[in-house]
Amino acid sequence: MAKHRKSDPIPEDCPCGLPAPYDECCGRLHRGEVQAKTAEQLMRSRFSAFAVQDEAYLLRSWDPQTRPADVGFDPGMRWETLDVIGSTGGGPFHTEGTVEFRAHYRAHGQPGSLHENSRFRRHDGAWVYLDGDIG
Numbered sequence: 001m002a003k004h005r006k007s008d009p010i011p012e013d014c015p016c017g018l019p020a021p022y023d024e025c026c027g028r029l030h031r032g033e034v035q036a037k038t039a040e041q042l043m044r045s046r047f048s049a050f051a052v053q054d055e056a057y058l059l060r061s062w063d064p065q066t067r068p069a070d071v072g073f074d075p076g077m078r079w080e081t082l083d084v085i086g087s088t089g090g091g092p093f094h095t096e097g098t099v100e101f102r103a104h105y106r107a108h109g110q111p112g113s114l115h116e117n118s119r120f121r122r123h124d125g126a127w128v129y130l131d132g133d134i135g
Contacts, residue, residue, distance in 0.1 A: 004009065010022060010023075010027070010052060011051070011052065014026050014048060014079075015047060015048040015051035015052070015079065015080075015082070016044035016045065016047055016048045016082055017044065017046075017081060017082045017084070018044065018081070022052075023050070025048075026044065026045040026048035026049070027048075029041075029042075029045040029057070030045065030048070030049060030052070030054050030057045035091050035126050035127070036061075036127045037127075038090050038091055038092060038097070038117075038119035038127070039051045039058035039087065039089070039090025039091075039094075039098070039099050039127055040084060040087050040090060040099050041120055041127075042061060042095075042120060042127040042128070043084070043099040043101060043118055043120070043129070044082065044084070045057070045061070046061055046129060047079060047082045047101075047103055048060060049061075050073075050079045051077070051078075051079040051080075053054070053073050055070065055071045055073070056092070057070050059071065061126075061127075061128055061129055062128060062129050063121065063123055063128040063129060063130045063131075064123065064128075065130070066129075066130055066131050074107070076107055076108040076109075077106070077107045077108075078105060078106045078107075078132075079103060079104075079105045080104050080105055080106060081103075081104045082101060082102075082103050082104070083100055083101060083102045083103075083104070084098040084099060084100075084101050085101055085102060086099075086100045087099045087100065090120055090127075094122075095121060096119070096120065096121045096122075097120045097121075097127075098117055098118060098119050098120070099117075099118050100115075100116070100117045100118075101111065101115075101116060101118070102115045103116070114134065115134065116132040116133065116134050116135075117132060117133045117135070118130075118131070118132035119131055119132060
């Protein structure tokens with residue numbers, strides 16, 4: 001069974017960058033109340049899941065072909081902000097899509113960023129993260 005671990009308090013504002021409270025934005029996806037309608041929405045919810053360390057959601061939203069056994073959070077890393085750069089496909093009527101983003105973090109007190117072009121696909125009707133090119 002997947003672990004569900006949250007070391008930080010639940011944020012008021014959603015970490016995904018959209019102007020909405022966490023509970024009404026990505027929190028609904030994390031709790032399983034709704035599914036992502038687009039690849040970008042799934043990507044944003046996954047960033048938020050990293051920010052709140054919701055391992056269960058990350059594993060649930062990962063393609064079974066590429067899903068790791070666990071996430072292995074670094075206790076010294078905090079995901080802070082997200083910039084979505086662009087996307088292809090990934091809409092309500094697509095079966096595949098990509099989302100390019102830059103995720104900003106603080107690792108052991110030092111700022112950093114991760115640039116990735118992530119690939120998503122539908123699995124059993126739901127958007128899942130397949131893999132990504134970091135660069």
